[in-house]
Amino acid sequence: MTDEAPSPAPMATTAGLLGAGMVLIFDGKGGVRRHTSEEELPKAPLRGFVLIAGNSRAPEFRVWMKGELGDFHADLLSAPSTRARCTVVGDKALVVIRVARPGAEPDDMGRQLMSLLIEKGRVTIASELNVADFLGLPKWESSHHAPVSPADLVARLGLRAADRLEPLVEMLGDRLDNIEESLIIENTSTAQSRLSHLRRTMISFRRMVWPLRDTLNTLEIEDLSFFSARDRLRLREASARSARLGDELQAMSERAVLVHEQIIDARAEQMNRTMLILAAVTVVFMPLTLVTGVLGMNVSGIPMANDPEAFWYVCGGLICFSIAIVVWMRKRRWL
Structure with missing residues (x-):
């Protein structure tokens, strides 16, 4: 009895793919290995799936997507977008996630796009990000704790995106504390401009956090045949993490309104x-x-x-x- 099942879509070879991306095989038990053959794409394990990731700007990867996924799905993956979203087409789901670049500052997050086509037994990612680094692939290979399903992979991507945003949200909180402290010593000359800049930054953060939460929520409730109860639970946990960041931003926004009123009162006094x-x-x-x-x-x-x-x-x-x-x-x- 074999532990492999046919791939959900005809995949011929990896010609032109490995140079612009990577192919990973998840066994569904926590293990993952790289596929290095240039002759043919692997079949998805019976309980696992195959991850294909490439640079969305690389011509070789675009050609491969058009040849293996078709023009429609290739255009969906490579189309520019400004917000995270989840779109279901048949028994497939297109998920778009916006991620802050590594080492970003609150004033310059350098947001990058990650587009995923999720189907039974396969996930295709088109992004300019270093996907292996973003996923923490070396750790997965050594710890044998890799995602066990496509939904589990998406949930972990959502958690990674939240992990990059969390320290930036903390920086915003520290800035708001500094502005409040400056008001205590009656230094209101620069507090107004600093607070205005902080509130604009918070708006930009909310445009990343809330769509990420909505995307995970939408994917969780969609009726995809290959999603299990555990998959939906993992997506719900990732969505709750994003919602918590959104709540923190909302609380800071309310504090910023109170600080603004304090500045107005101080100036009036x-x-x-x-x-x-x-x-x-x-x-x-x-x-x-x-x-x-x-x-x-x-x-x-x-x-x-x-x-x-x-x-x-x-x-x-x-x-x-x-x-x-x-x-x-x-x-x-x-x-």
Whole structure:
């Protein structure tokens, strides 16, 4: 009794494929091995599947996809996309995942696309990513803990994508903490611009996290004949991980709104203090302006007009009057 079953689609040879991609055979028991023959593609093990991955921009891989998958599915895999999605055609599913590049920063994630065609016994991946590195293939080969089904592979890809986003989300949280700390020391001069930039970055993150969750959820509920209950459970776990990141982003967005309100309140309080000072100055100098205006009239009868010490008397009286007004305002707690 053989442990191999016919492949779901006619696959002739690996000509032009191995130079632009790789072929992996998963035995369905946690094992994985590379296929290096250039003569023919392997058949999927009875309980496992075959993974074919290649560079979506490589002409050789495009030619292979058109020849082995047909123009329709080849175009689906190579078509540019801006959002993660899941599309089911017959008993096959096209899954598109957006992944942050390694070593990315929150301001420059360098998002890359990974398109997967999932069918019974085979998964085809078209991406510019280093798929072997992204999957952690050497670890799978040594630990004998590789995916056991196509759905399990997709679930792990979703978890890998979430793993790359999680430290970036933590960085966003640290930035928000720094902005809140700057408000405590009343340094609001740059807080507004930093907060605006942070909120724009959060929007960009949500555009990656929520579609990833929706993609995994959609794949889980689709009626594909080769999906088992365990497969759907794995997809649900990966979706929950993405949803948790989305919840963290949502919580940070709500915090950012509160911080924005704090900035507005701080600026309003600062403006109120400024207006209070200006009003106090006006109250102090308005009577002085009235006195000096009256004494400055060019008419006869001005008191002490001919007294050489009158100027100093007037100045002293104005100073004493100003001090009295300031003291009065302080007693009323206006200053």
